[in-house]
Amino acid sequence: MILTNAQIVADNEVIHGSVSIRDGLIDAVDAGNVSLPGAVDCAGGYLMPGLVELHTDNMEKHFTPRPGVAWPGLQAFKVHDAQMISAGITTVFDAISVGDVIEGSERLNNLARMAGALDESRQRGLSRADHLLHLRCEVSHADTLENFNRLLEQHAPQLVSVMDHSPGQRQFANIDKYREYYQGKYKLSNEALEAFIERQTEASRRYSDSYRKAICETCLSHNIPLASHDDATVEHVDESVGLGMAIAEFPTTHEAARSAHNHGMAVLMGAPNVVRGGSHSGNIAAHDLASQGLLDILSSDYYPASLLDAAFHLANDERNDYDLATATALISVRPAEAAGLHDRGRIAPGLKADLLWCEAVDDHSHILHVWKHGQRVF
Template identity: 55%
Template sequence: MSETILSNARLVLDDEVVLGSLLIRDAAIGGISLGASRAPGAIDCDGDLLLPGLVELHTDNMERYFQPRPKVAWPGRQAAVAHDAQIAASGITTVFDAVTIGDHGVDGVRGDGVGAMVEALEALVERGLARVDHRLHLRCEVSAPNALARFEALSARSRVGLVSLMDHAPGQRQFVSLDAYRTYYQGKLGLTPKALEALIETQLGNSQRYAAAHRTLIAEHCRRVGLTLASHDDATVEHVDEGLALGVGICEFPTTREAAEAAHRAGLAVVMGAPNVVRGGSHSGNIGASELAAAGHLDVLSSDYYPASLLDALFGIVDAGIGFDLPRALALGSAAPARAVGLDDRGRLAEGLRADLLRVRLIDGHPAIQRVWCQGRQVH
């Protein structure tokens, strides 16, 4: 049995911040006490904050390591190691790595490269090389012709813990405006006007043909095997009602206040992007995460495309002056996401839970990570 004592730390508990000490016993929190410890060998944290490790439900950060540039495929082991290191350095000790299921013809890494990404990540974990706990989040593009086949090929993987239903076809949810769709993909892909219109026509046909059936069949599978299901980009109360009928438990990135309010009222965990908080609003003109937090309709923050944004956003919610103290804000990135996916062994500082911990020092008001532990092992 190995033991480590972290002393003279400001412990962020469920409802308060106290100066105290925390015992790490093997992979778990062995005890919490007030005041500094006098035990020989105790590590003096110099009054730094001690937080539970962050739980990330939705990040596609891994994709950029496997395809750092268009048409550039990076070796799998190296890509997985680099991604894992960045996640650990961002204070995230449990991550649901998002991979897109269903090739809708516009993102190369989200097509044939998905299997290679999953295999490389699983190999990293199985070899004991991963710093943090990696799970899989299957983002199902329901309008893609091959979405169901690819979902069936990956859904039985042991690390799959979350499934979301997306439809990025023109005219749907995030792209209810065809002009918004044109602007986004013209900027992303640099297509000629003729090629862009051909893409829109193809995507509209695929959405009409496949989306409803794929959404239903994937949801049925998740209910049958007990996988947590999320909706994505809900824009209306009708979208929320549709998700409830399918059995979703999480509402990811609602685009309007009406949808977020309806989802929260129905008991769904409302997830918004941490970059939205850090940048002061949505880059696509949707509802702001801080606005939802102030209204009481925000449950979880996710780093989405920028891992380091999660910790910054949690402290930003406190600084926004909208009624969040540090324990309440921190729960948006730790206890709440853990609870949303049924992980009751982490996300809080409490005896018996996993020793997933962050030592954080405030420097000019900014949270700077000093140390990260995952199951009692220092990983950063």
């Protein structure tokens, strides 16, 4: 197959040309158009590498579309898969939460269902995107280490992140933001909220340090890439580096982001943060890190379509020096390489033909077609 008359987003530039595909791989990238029969005319639109998503909890909402409603696993997963592909995401690390801040939550009930549906869909060839498992471990939960070890044995993960959402530190260093978020989310009375805060603080004191170290040691012994989560201080980053973490997810301060970057960690921020213009938790804005050269990876987090839109936002933002090629790297080659995937994320000969064709419409992107391994999937 040949895709022609496209603005090809290459490593360091955008070139007008054609891409040839053979046996699911990119065969050649050439400047100029071709007029061969059967060539796909991209009408001057952008041809970009398929997007790589390292941290999304989008799958959860399809397994529990309403409180108390458990949707059949494979059907729920296929809807999630379709949403990923329609957003141009061809490789997705599905993040499922091992441990939660609420006892008996749907997240805990869905653990095995989600991991099982991912495995079944992959084994039966029902997925349009490449789905990989990301275990996001809430180390302040009593059962996290036991659940992690069980999942590790039954559903081997390709990425693990370690987090602690207890009050007064990391994402919720601002205790008022913590109160606002959890009281709104769980409809707690003032009295119930204070009891909740006390329980979470005690759970973090009892479990977090030992669980964090045990999980990281296990991942290093299994060669599983590790990510920190919500590092807020230089001390947090030093600890993360010492535990072998290579990715810094959602650092909450400039100091933590700069320290992580200086240590060679890949700094990951939320694409919704870029699109919305700031953090919903009141922490640092991703565009501030971009302007300082401290942003390495974007993640759609909770809103899949934000990933591609964020790249166009950054490319059009006069507060930084990103062009479309460098902004696209944040959502393609950089996350791929951070996770040890060196066969995708760029439009270059010999790599997987994971591609998307889109147009810029007003202030956002409009996806026309997506190809996975050279086969059209959207």
